[in-house]
Structures are given as structure tokens and as C-alpha cells.
Amino acid sequence: MLRRTLLKLLAGTTGAAALDSQVLRAVENLRRQMDDAMAKATVSPAMLDQWEQATGGFGRQYMNTPPLRLLCDVLLEFSAVRRAIEQRQPLDVQERLCRMAAQLAGLCGMIMIDLGDHRQARAFFRTARSAADETGDRALRAWVTAREALVPLYYGDPREALMLARKSRDLAGQTPCAARAMAPVVEARALAMLSANSGSNKEAAEQARRALDRARAAFAQMSASERENPAFGYTERQLYFYQGDVLVRLGQTMEAEVILEQALHKYQKEDLLDQTLIRFDKALCRLLEGDVEGALDLGIDAIEQIEKEFRTELLLRPAYDLIKKIQTKYGELPKLKSFRELLAERAIDTTETGLAVRPT
Numbered sequence: 001m002l003r004r005t006l007l008k009l010l011a012g013t014t015g016a017a018a019l020d021s022q023v024l025r026a027v028e029n030l031r032r033q034m035d036d037a038m039a040k041a042t043v044s045p046a047m048l049d050q051w052e053q054a055t056g057g058f059g060r061q062y063m064n065t066p067p068l069r070l071l072c073d074v075l076l077e078f079s080a081v082r083r084a085i086e087q088r089q090p091l092d093v094q095e096r097l098c099r100m101a102a103q104l105a106g107l108c109g110m111i112m113i114d115l116g117d118h119r120q121a122r123a124f125f126r127t128a129r130s131a132a133d134e135t136g137d138r139a140l141r142a143w144v145t146a147r148e149a150l151v152p153l154y155y156g157d158p159r160e161a162l163m164l165a166r167k168s169r170d171l172a173g174q175t176p177c178a179a180r181a182m183a184p185v186v187e188a189r190a191l192a193m194l195s196a197n198s199g200s201n202k203e204a205a206e207q208a209r210r211a212l213d214r215a216r217a218a219f220a221q222m223s224a225s226e227r228e229n230p231a232f233g234y235t236e237r238q239l240y241f242y243q244g245d246v247l248v249r250l251g252q253t254m255e256a257e258v259i260l261e262q263a264l265h266k267y268q269k270e271d272l273l274d275q276t277l278i279r280f281d282k283a284l285c286r287l288l289e290g291d292v293e294g295a296l297d298l299g300i301d302a303i304e305q306i307e308k309e310f311r312t313e314l315l316l317r318p319a320y321d322l323i324k325k326i327q328t329k330y331g332e333l334p335k336l337k338s339f340r341e342l343l344a345e346r347a348i349d350t351t352e353t354g355l356a357v358r359p360t
Helices: 002-011 021-041 045-061 067-086 091-115 118-135 138-148 150-155 158-172 178-198 202-220 236-249 253-266 272-288 292-304 313-330 334-346
Strands: none
Touching (some): 045 067, 045 091, 091 118, 091 150, 091 313, 138 178, 178 202, 178 236, 253 272, 272 292, 292 313, 292 334, 313 334
16 A cells, blocks of 8 residues: 555656555554564563573572583573574664673583584674674673683693684673683683693793783772673682683692692682692692592592582593503503493483584
């Protein structure tokens, strides 16, 4: 009806394009359809609040929930947010949805790092970057980049991790946020790994220490809520742990053991992920000091303290690295065999879930 009216107007037919009842009904129907579309697409404030609370809760559960179960929970929420984003939303609602999408995708990437699937981890971080870019929030973009840097740090090239950490630092700028503390810590860890690989650690040690100083200064400026969330924020215990991890890789075992012990006491009993990695760092300290039996005892204790559903690829890697280092320097020892058997029976089985997680 509206097109017919327009054609009549263009043709210059006098009187033929009057605003009659049919045209008015067409105008009204079109207006109502727009109202209906906007009403259907708008997510209620209560639903947005619920999703944001759930997203924050997933971040707090990251350290103490079995990774496969947490992944399923996160993906279900991720799917609901995706369906909402597919529809037209007001700008403020769209921004909140994109923020949640970035956080949930980033958390999925973190869990995939734990499970050993670095390909899927990178894919989720790409999705998280796209969603974060839609918000225009530099702090959020910096957080995604800092978390993505852990993929090459654990499974690839420390040089790439160093590059991503510095990119995250640049994105964060002077904004007080979690990434300003996290990025220099990743930078310090990458420098320590490069130093250990090259056998020259004086300059790298200085650079790593300066990076840790920047991390501590940035941590002091973070909000209280960010200091309490181990996934979307950065906690004091994480800062202690990674500082100790850097010192271990630099070969400064005496100072590292003190800091790692302090870090261990700051964690709650159920925060299994980092506690296990700390115990393996302490085992590596013992090995560097020549105490092979002590190193093996700490490694065995670390594995025995975690249930099967927590024994991810990320947690087993330092155990196999410890075995490799011992075998290379001291040859085959009786306790190594029992340690290997313990690891074989304690590995998480992702094939039963249908997830394509491949050990690396």
C-alpha cells in the first residue's frame, strides 16, 4: 500500500494519493511491527543482571571447580548470551552483552588451556577479542590479550607470549585494571623462560624483576572486587605464586622457596589449580638444589592431593617435565617408574565427554 502510494505521488496523479484509511492502516501496522520487534529483542534488566552475576560467579569458581563441568556451565550461559546478541538490542544492552561474551569466551579459552587444547583456546580468545572490540573497553581488551598470552607461554613460544604481554600492557595504558598487573607478570615469566632456554640470565633477570615491580605497583591500584576474582581479576596469592615461579626459572631457588611457601598459605584448601602448580615449582627448586628424592616426594604429593577430574593436561605437564629433568641428569631411578604409573592412572579422560582435547 505504501509503495503504491509512493508510485502515485511520483507519477503526479492528482488526488490519487490521498491519505485514506488503507494508507493509515499500513502506516499504523508498520509502526506496531517496529514496536513489537523492539519489545521482543530487548533483554530485561533482570535477565542482564542474572547473566552478569553468573559470569562473575564462573570467574570465582575457576580455581575450585572441575574444568569439564565448569566448561559446560560456561558454554550454556555463552549460548544464551549469543542468542540475545543475534537480535537487535539497545546500545547499552548490546555493550553489556558483548562484555559478557568476551568474558565467557575468554574463560572458555582459559579452561581449554588447562585441558591442553591450545587450538581451541586460541579460537575462543579470537572470539573474545572480537566481542571485547565491540565494547571499546581498553581494560577488557587488555585482559583478553593477557590471558591469550598464556597459550604460547605454556604450549608455544615464550617470545610470542612476551609480545602479547607487552601488547596487553599497551592496551591497558594507565587505566587501573587487572591486565596492568597480569601483563607484566606474564612478561616476567616469558623472560625467565627465555633466560633458562638460553643459559644467560643476568639481563633477563633484571628485566623480569622490573616487570614484577610494575605488576606490584599496578596491583596496588586495582579495585577490591578485581583483587578477589582469580579469573577476571588478579589476586594477591596469584601475584606471589607467579613471582616465585619467575625466581625458580631464574635459578634463584632460596628466595623462590620462601615466596612459594608464602603463596601456598594464602590459597584456600579448595583452590587446587594454582596450589598444585606451586607444589611442582617447589619440587623443581629441590631438584635444582640437588635433592632428587625431595623433588620426587613433592611431585608425588602434588598429584595425590588432587582428584581425577582436576588432573588436566596443564597440571600434568610440570610432572612430566620433572620426570624428564630427573631422568636426563640422574638416569632411571626406581621412584620414577612408580611416579609415571601414578600419572598414567591419574590423568583426566576427556574422550568420554566428546571434547576434542588432545594432549601436547
